[in-house]
Amino acid sequence: MDFLKSAVASAIAKGSSFPFALGDRVDIGDSLWTLHNATKRDDGSACSVFTFDVASNKSRLPLAKNAVRKSRTLRHPGVIKVLDTIETDTSLYIMTERVVPLLWHVKRKSLSEETAKWGIYTIASTLKFINEDASSVHGAVRASSVFTSESGEWRLGGFDILSSMKEDDAIIYTYGSLVPDAARYTPPEIVKAGWDAVKRHPLGAVDAYGLGILIFEIFNGHFAGADQAGKTTNIPPSMQQSYKRLCTANPKIRLSASHFLEQGKRSGGFFQTPLIRLTEDIESLGLKDEAEREEFINELDQLSEDFPEDFFKMKVLPELLKSVEFGGGGPKVLSAILKIGTKLTPDEYNSRLTPVIVRLFGNPDRALRVCLLDNLPLMVDNLSQKIVNDKIFPQMTSGFTDVAPIVREQTVKAVLSVVGKLSDRTINGDLLKFLARTANDEQAGIRTNTTICLGKIAKNLGQGTRSKVLIAAFSRATRDPFVHARSAGLLALAATIEYFTEDDCASKILPAICPVLLDKEKLVRDQANKTLDVYLHRIRKFSSTMADSALPPPSTAEAAPDTARIGTSNDQSWSGWAISSFTNKIAAANGQIEPTANGGSAAVAETVRPASVPRLSKTASTTQPDLPAIRPTAALLGRSLSEQPAMVTQEEDDEETEDVYDAWGAIEDDEDEETAAADPFSAAIDTKLRSNAQPQKSTPVPYDDGGEPDFAGWLAAQSKAKAKKPLPKGLNKPTSTPLTPSRTTSTKPKTVVVPAKKIDTKPKDLDEDDGWGDAWD
Structure with missing residues (x-):
């Protein structure tokens, strides 16, 4: 029913x-x-x-x-x-x-000593108010009359017989015994004389006895009867003396709730705890000066993890938020806020902390910004991607260019926390632009941290720009004057090897690592060797999978060409293998060279030679080329077949002869070119070799009887060529003075004998610098 x-x-x-x-x-x-x-x-x-x-x-x-x-x-x-x-x-x-109900916590024994003291302090303060300010008696103080709020604070209830002593017909006198389980909790004087005895004893005596019973229940879990009143089992030692006086049988000497508070709040008393001081100071936090606020935060940091979380969420956190946002709380207050924020649920975090954090990132206070960046790892998991990408990161970007180095450094470090919440467009756009600035920062530590940051966010970069950005950044870091920046660049290269192709490893990264192998710092040298080993292992592994040759296999109908022999077993010098290799190529030449468009049908006459040059027999020229056969290697300097000079004939002029030597301009001096152009020796030898190597379709060369060369005919041919083509500027004869008939009767040009260039065959001193490394400077 x-x-x-x-x-x-x-x-x-x-x-x-x-x-x-x-x-x-x-x-x-x-x-x-x-x-x-x-x-x-x-x-x-x-x-x-x-x-x-x-x-x-x-x-x-x-x-x-x-x-x-x-x-x-x-x-x-x-x-x-x-x-x-x-x-x-x-x-x-x-x-x-x-x-x-408080009984839930009591039965589970989930209350720590500090939390219990804090709750007892709250109930004692409330009883003091009821007894002294309201002139009333609660009459039923026990664990079942106490509750905890959402903030974890203790609340006193059970007002069934709460009565004002100013009322003559107070309900406590008549109905006090109707309270459930009253016999177990009733004070001794009431048991003897009834509830009317309240009038004859101190006003707070009944509630003081109930406070003592409540303390026993809190630390022991259950109160069986009056026999347990005053026992100190599990009661904190600092509280035992005052607790006994609360439970004394004589109401006249019983300690009131007000006096119990005074004893606990004395210096070194049992109510001198950080949690109780925090409770008293939290509501006036906005009115405290900087020193008092710092002392408050220091006490807040001393609180252990077993303090009531709900109290910090519901009471402390709102006051701290008001202080840091409007009362100038500063970084220390913010640190306390974020520490409490770790205990919030995602919904609580989004409703209470996220709006404040977004506003604080727009605050120009550098100390506050650094504190936010330091604690970003604690809060980023509770922030949505949209909030981070659209509201927080745009505010963070000002830190990359701030004049204070500490702000720039902390901003670079904070990138690791927020990069997971940024969009690809933001990462490969704005973020990389700002990191490019900090990579060239004047502070060595910021450059180093930028390199480390790039290495750790490599997986977040876009595939189209990742390898280019990383290679450029890390290669630059290996040349940094700061030792730890170079080491960071090498470490980053080793950590991001998976993002580079084998071609990049061989052509771009290894050339950046090799110079650091001889770094002045052993730390860098050791790391360079480790990184080099990593890349060499990968390149060797990849090269082992490559084909032996990229050339197509020769057909069966054609004879396989002779393999070029590099050097001999007898000649180990560098000049020996070069000459031997080229000689083999000349000896292996076969077939006919297609005639050129200009000189294919012209007869090639045997060029004249100085008397000092011996005649070359046909047999010798066809079977074994002389030393000047090295001259065709000029084609190896990068000229195409169309750019190679044509064969020299008797009708070619000095300018064509000079073109042959242009290919050697990188080796021979400028002052030697004119002498070489006037020397017919080389041209004659070159023509002989070309005529022996390739059958000519032109008219037969007249038989040479082996006599002296026809210098007069050669000079006449030269004069004829010069008459057809004007001399270069500066070499024309002056025309201001006309020639007399007597001076023009003789048309025979004066023969000029140009001595052959003497070649110094003496070996150079090994210690002499030949300038081979100048091109790499």
Whole structure:
């Protein structure tokens, strides 16, 4: 029957006329009230509802009505906050803030000593207010009358017999014994003389005894009866003396709640704890100066992890947020905020902290910015990608160019925390641009950290730009004057090898590593050798999979060409293998050279030679080429076949002869060119070799009887060529003075004998610098 009445009352409470919707029932032990979790209809916030069924507890109806009336009028931070009360013919309702019975924590023994002291301090302060300020007696102080709020703070309830001593007909005198389980908790003087004895003893004596019982229950879990009152089992040593005086049988010498507070708050007293001091100072944090605020934060840092998290979420955090945003709390307050934020759920974090963090990133205070960047790893997991990419990172970018080096350095370090929440466009656009600036920063540490940062975010870079950016950045780092920057560049190259192709490794990265192998610092040399080994191993592994040759296989119809022999077993010098290799190529030449368009049909006459040059026999010229056969290697200097000079004939002039030597301009001196151009020796030998190597289709060369060369004919040919083509500027003869007939009668040019260039065959001194390395400077 009682169950049916309770169900009907619950159904009525769920009607639209009530401002709340009842939820699950909460066990609060032996009580005349039933506790339910509930939600407010107007905003959906959580609340609790105490219900009293009139039909099942009609004899205790005066106690329930007294509780409703006192709940409306009594206001104190240590008292349950009442939102609304409803009285009907069948039920009474008290809607309060969301609370949980303290007995839950007591039975689970989940209260730490510091938290227990903090709660006892709150209840003692509330009793002091009731006894002294309100001139009232609670009359039922015990664990079942205490609740904890959402913030973890202790709240005093159970106002069934709360009475003002100024009232002659106070309910405590008449109905005090109707409180559930009153015999177990009643003080000795009340047991002897009844509740009227309250008038004859100190006003706070009854509540002081109840406070002592509450302390015993908190540290021991259960109170069996009056025999356990005053026992110090599990009671903190610093509190035992005062606790005994609370439980003394004589009410006249019993310690009141007010005096109990005073003893605990003395220097070194049991109420001198960081948590209690924090509770007293938190509401006035915005009014404190910088020194007091710093002292407050230091105490906050001393709190251990077993303190009530809900208190920090609901009470401390809002005050800290107001202080740092509007009261100039500074970096230390922000650090405390973020530490508390790690205990918030994602929904709580987004609703309480995220808006404030976004606003703080726009604050120009450098100390605050550095603190935000330092603690970014603690908060980034709770921030959405959209918030980080669209609101936080754009504010962070000012740190890359800040004049303070500490801000630039912390901004570079913070990239590792936010890169996972940035879009590809932001990473490969704005981020790389700013990192390019810090890679050239004047501070060596910032350059080093930029290299490390690039190495760690390599996987986040776009594939199109990743290898180019990393190779350029790390190669530059290996040339940095700061030793740790060079080491960081080498480490980054070794860590990001997977992002480079084999061609990049061989052609771009190894040339950057090799110079550092001889670094002046052993730290860098060792790391360079390690990195080099990593890249060489990869290149060798890849090269082992390559084909032996990229040339197509020769056809069976053609004879395989002779393989060029590099050097001989007898000649080990560098000149020996070069000459031997080229000689083999000349000896292996076969077939005919296609005639050129200009000189294919012209007869090639045997060029004249100086008397000092011996005649070359046909047999010798065809079987074994002389030393000047090295001259054709000029084609190896990069000229194409179309750029190679044509064969020299008797009709070619000096300018064509000079073109042959242009290919050697990198080796021979400028002053030797004119002498070489006037020397017919080389041209004659070159023509002989060409005529012996290739059959000519031109007219036969007249037989040479082996006599002296026809210098007159050669000079006449030269004069004829010069007459057809003007001399270069500066070599023309002056025309200001006309020639006389007597001077023009002789047309025979004067023969000029040009001595052959003497070649110094003496070997150079080995210690002499021949300038081979100048081109790499």
